[in-house]
Amino acid sequence: MKPFAYVRAGTVEEATDAFAAHPGARYLGGGTNLVDLMKLGVEAPAALVDVNRLPLGGVEELPDGSLRIGAMVHNSDLAAHPLVRDRYPALSQAVLAGASGQLRNAATTGGNLLQRTRCPYFQDLSKPCNKREPGTGCGALQGVHRDHAVLGYSDQCIATNPSDMAVALAALDASVELYGTEGARSVPAAGFHRLPGDHPERDTEIRPGELITGVVLPAGSAGPASAYRKARDRASYAFALASVAVVLHLADGVVDRVGIAFGALAHRPWRARRAEEALLGAAPTTAAFEHAVDLELAAAEPLQDNAYKVPLARRLALDVLGRLAPPAVT
Amino acid sequence: MTGTETVLGAPAERREGREKVTGTARYAAEFDFPGRAHCRPVPATVARGRVTGIDPGPALALPGVLAVLTHENAPRLAEPDDPVLAVLQSPRVPHRGWFVALVVAETLEAARAGAAAVRVTYEEEPHDVTLTASHPQAYVPREANGGYPAVSEHGDPDAAFASSATRVDVEYRVPPLHNHPMEPHASTAFWDGDRLVVRTSSQGTNAVRAALAAMFELPEDRISVTAEHVGGGFGSKGTPRPDVVLAAMAARHTGRPVTLALPRRFLPAVVGHRAPTLQRLRLGAGADSRLTSLVHEVTTQSSRVKEFVEQAAVPSRVMYAAPHSRTLHRVARLDVPTPSWMRAPGESPGMYALESAMDELAAELGMDPVELRIRNEPETEPDSGKPFSSRHLVECLREGARRFGWSGRDPRPRSRAEGPLLVGTGVAAATYPVLVAPSTASAQALPDGAFLVRVNATDIGTGARTVLAQIAADALGVPLERVRIEVGSSDLPAATLAGGSSGTASWGWAVHGACVRLRDRLAGHSGPLPAEGVTATADTSGEADADSPWSRHAFGAHFAEVAVDTVTGEVRVRRLLGVFAAGRILNARTARSQFIGGMTMGLGMALTEDSTMDPAFGDFTQSDLASYHVPAHADVPAVEAHWVEEDDAHLNPMGSKGIGEIGIVGTAAAVGNAVHHATGVRFRELPLTPDRVLTGLLGHEHPAGTLGA
Incomplete structure (x- = not known):
């Protein structure tokens, strides 16, 4: 094992200072992905800055009605929180659709957003991977890629983001709060993760040393209905083959707010902006839903072995949209 | 329990259970x-x-x-x-x-x-790691695994098939699978x-x-x-x-x-893998729904290191009466890891193909699949002509059908919908040979009234210690708690491995022999025992491995109910039911665990377990338990195992057949047949994952080829 320094931070500032003081550091939350990657040799941090004691373990309602989730809130607690279950069911459902009970007990909100792809080539040091080692090539492109991307990939990388939670956050218009040496900032959850382009080694827009301090869900106490649905190879403890989070609100018989995000189709949760634009102001009919989803998925370019993802994502989206819309109009 | 009451068959508790659940049982690396x-x-x-x-x-x-x-x-x-x-x-x-x-x-x-x-x-x-049915380097070996001839032919199967009134000619693929204990x-x-x-x-x-x-x-x-x-271990x-x-x-x-x-x-x-098999089945039947021709041809792979040929066509030599038949294996030696034994080698993939094809034949004939199997019950073993020592497949099918509620089934495919779910049921038969090997054992009467039985059995989680103690107690005529048992060391009397569902029969035979001899010696003994006790030994060489004039196999019938989600192509098993005829069941508790464990593994084979050979790199892509999907708890629903009474005097002193493997054998076909019944679509490649099933459903709904809906 490569020796590494271990620093336990008590405050956000201590954490970011420790990170800055240790080149090659990584923040350690639940460790459910980072520690695995260290065992595989994919990650070899010079230092671990343990953020588990940071005072970021709370869920609080802000004066404007939005809900702030601390970065250290465990996935299990997030999914079970009454306000989350009541107001953002897609988020609760998404978190519960991921991993296993034991992993959700250990995994954190911030860590979930930073988990790495489960692409087998990324995890195997004996094979090329531009994400792990830029410039070495992509083993998956001509290899085994049933689980890989159909949207927004590049010739450098066809990996997908594995998070269920992030898909719901993207659809819910959540924002991710960051703190770094240059201060605090907030980025939309839907834009937090990147497409691979020429830099697949960069999963997110996070800057070096920045720490996720929390996630803010917009006010939604009387807000729209939402739901998450995931298709997978077994009933529990499997990553998505495709998934969808949908937020839908109607007024005067037409869609007045909609958020749709797909999981497991791309390098990031895929916010379906074209579909949303097509639906805004439209009556929530099956035909309108089909038209909108087809517009979005027309951009898909399946690889040899993952063409099934396009109809799968389509049917998941239509199923969830249909369930969220009042039965009378569908 | 008194000394005269029999304990064989009783649900005795696992002797090492407490050590295991408290973490004090030590494993090799500890x-x-x-x-x-x-x-x-x-x-x-x-x-x-x-x-x-x-x-x-x-x-x-x-x-x-x-x-x-x-x-x-x-x-x-x-x-x-x-x-x-x-x-x-x-x-x-x-x-x-x-x-x-x-x-x-x-x-x-x-x-x-x-x-x-x-x-x-x-x-x-x-390198070349890609197995195809027409691989130029595929050849017919002399033998398949287990010492079976690679080819067996009776009559003129091709001509008989060509002239059959009803024909099924289909190909199935079982992927590489891993034991992953x-x-x-x-x-x-x-x-x-x-x-x-x-x-x-x-x-x-x-x-x-x-x-x-x-x-x-x-x-x-x-x-x-x-x-x-x-x-x-599961063979690995x-x-x-x-x-x-x-x-x-x-x-x-x-x-x-x-x-x-x-x-x-x-x-x-x-540590080996179940080699992928490409299997072609040709079944011909006459107007009486009896098989006229049965052709089962298997192409599989082995490595450059050695020849190992998954004997997948062998069960077709046992199951059904057919006047004309050919069972054949081909193997291609590729630059792949070396395959090996995995739970029910041969029977597990082979019966998936045969029992799926029988379901297809039943559909072609418009006949109930349970009745088709009963109609084709042979009088003697089809391949060898030997009489069966016991065969209660028909009883298993009938008892399973009764317990499962088969009689109320609407046979039409796609006849039962629950909202977006299509629900179906399926049946398949199972078989596994009776294997037994020579072993030795000793039994010692100790001065304190206890008995020490020593045999190099291996308890791989099956409860071997427990059932061997039961065998000893009955043979000695003493209460179970007076029997101590030592297993798991080469310092003990030599014995065969825990494999081929042969362990309990092989070890138990020797234990029984030693205990009977000890009992006889004690009957002639008077007064207190000497300090070293009295010991008797047994060696079943020449007896356990003697040629038998009988064809000896366990049989079973599997029933499955599945729900197929038409939105996603996800298949979930709702219930599995197995009925087995495996001689005398020696411990009702551990036997049930063996059966339902095998059925659960078969569920994984049917729905989730998939390994992909990476053609560019030459290794298996799914190398951890996050990507190689064994069933999770949520996948495993009501699983029931039952057995029929079977007295068979041609086995061993306990009258038992092996039970460690037959539970997996018919499960995958029963699930696959249920998926066909649910959807009307016949899938012929395992596992039945959403990508395959959804693609099949779309093709069924939109035969013109658009994947739009």
Whole structure:
């Protein structure tokens, strides 16, 4: 094992200072992905800055009605929180659709957003991977890629983001709060993760040393209905083959707010902006839903072995949209 | 329980259960002998070629690294019978993942770092890892696994098929599958002077001792191999594996106790896999719904290291009466890891294909699939012509149909919908041969009134200790609690492995013999027992392995109900029901566990377990339990196992047939047939994952070819 320094931070500032003081550091939350990657040799941090004691373990309602989730809130607690279950069911459902009970007990909100792809080539040091080692090539492109991307990939990388939670956050218009040496900032959850382009080694827009301090869900106490649905190879403890989070609100018989995000189709949760634009102001009919989803998925370019993802994502989206819309109009 | 009451068949509790659930049971890697070192192998990163250079320098420079063994400096070993054990003996790389070096270090962490630091260069050669039905290098071997002839033919099956009134000609594919026992393969070894002492995770330590004796050129009595607790094997621990050879080598090289526990990710390449099978079934039937021709042809793969031929067509020699038949195996030797035994080798993939084809034939005939099987029940074993010692398949089918509620079934495919779910039911038959091997045992009456039974059985999680104690108690005519049992060491009377569903029959036969003899001796004894007690032994050589005039097999019937989600193509099993005829059931509790464990593994084979050979790199892509999907709890619904009473005097003194494997045999076909009944779509490639099922559903709904809906 490569020796590494271990620093336990008590405050956000201590954490970011420790990170800055240790080149090659990584923040350690639940460790459910980072520690695995260290065992595989994919990650070899010079230092671990343990953020588990940071005072970021709370869920609080802000004066404007939005809900702030601390970065250290465990996935299990997030999914079970009454306000989350009541107001953002897609988020609760998404978190519960991921991993296993034991992993959700250990995994954190911030860590979930930073988990790495489960692409087998990324995890195997004996094979090329531009994400792990830029410039070495992509083993998956001509290899085994049933689980890989159909949207927004590049010739450098066809990996997908594995998070269920992030898909719901993207659809819910959540924002991710960051703190770094240059201060605090907030980025939309839907834009937090990147497409691979020429830099697949960069999963997110996070800057070096920045720490996720929390996630803010917009006010939604009387807000729209939402739901998450995931298709997978077994009933529990499997990553998505495709998934969808949908937020839908109607007024005067037409869609007045909609958020749709797909999981497991791309390098990031895929916010379906074209579909949303097509639906805004439209009556929530099956035909309108089909038209909108087809517009979005027309951009898909399946690889040899993952063409099934396009109809799968389509049917998941239509199923969830249909369930969220009042039965009378569908 | 009184001394005269029989305990065979009773649901006696597992003797080592408390040790296991409290964590005090020790497994092979947990023997922390003083001065113990750890090691980690270095797998080859090319699919075919040879090692041209190994630089151990960077590894040896790391703190804690004790040694780097390679083909250049490792102890020279005598050639083993099983060539997969010839590790670090040559620069040849027969497949990706073959071990080319071993790092020994003070700690597991140092060994891992050392293994990452070893620099290996290769001369790489072009490789071929892709099995196809028409592979130019496929050939018909002399034998398939188990010693069965590769080909068996009766009559003129091609002409009979061509002239049959009803025909089914279909191809099935079963992917590579992996045993993945919960405990990875692990060994701890040390040299005590010129004696080799080994703790290992194995299904049979006599075979491990014999292999080590041959390779290290030692007499067997200077080697002691113990496997006290084994966390599953499913065939992959039926033979010695490289871990035990490497641990013994490293211990000799360093003079210290050494533990090698194989990382999970290494298992697919070095402990065997169920080879993929491409199977073509041709079934012809006459107007009376009786088979006129049965042709089962299998193409499979083996490695460059050795020939191992999954005997998938063999069960078709046993199941149904057909005047004309051909069962045939072909194998292609590719640059792939070496396949090996996995639970019900042959029967498991072969019966998936045969029983799926029988379902297809029933549909063609418009006949109930239970009745079709009953209609084709043979009077004697079709291939050998031998009479069955007992065969109660029909009873299993009828009893299963009754318990499952089969009679109310609407036979039309796609006839039952619940919202977006399509619901269906399916049936399949199962068979597994009765295997038995010679073993020895001793039974000792002790002065304190207890009895000590010793036999080198291996308890791989099945409850062997428990059932052997029951056999002994009955043979001795004493209460169960007075019987102590010692198993799991090559220092005990030699016995066969826990494999081929043969363990309980083989060990139990010897235990029974020793106990009966002891009882006779005690009957002639008067007064207190001497301090050393009274001992009797038994050896079933010549008896257990005598040729039998009988065809001896267990049979079973599987029923499954599934729900197929038409939105996603996800298939979930709602219930599984199996009825088995396997001679006398010796422990109702552990037998049930064996049956439902096998059925659960069959559920995984049907729905979730999939391994993909990467054509570019030559290894299996799914190398951990996050990607190789065994069923999770949420996948396993109501699973019921029942059995019918079966008296068979042609087996062994207990009247038992093996039960460790038959539970898996019919499950995949029953599930697949249920999916067809639910959807109207016939899937012929396992597993039935959403990508395949959704694509099939879309093709069914939109035959013109648009995947739009």
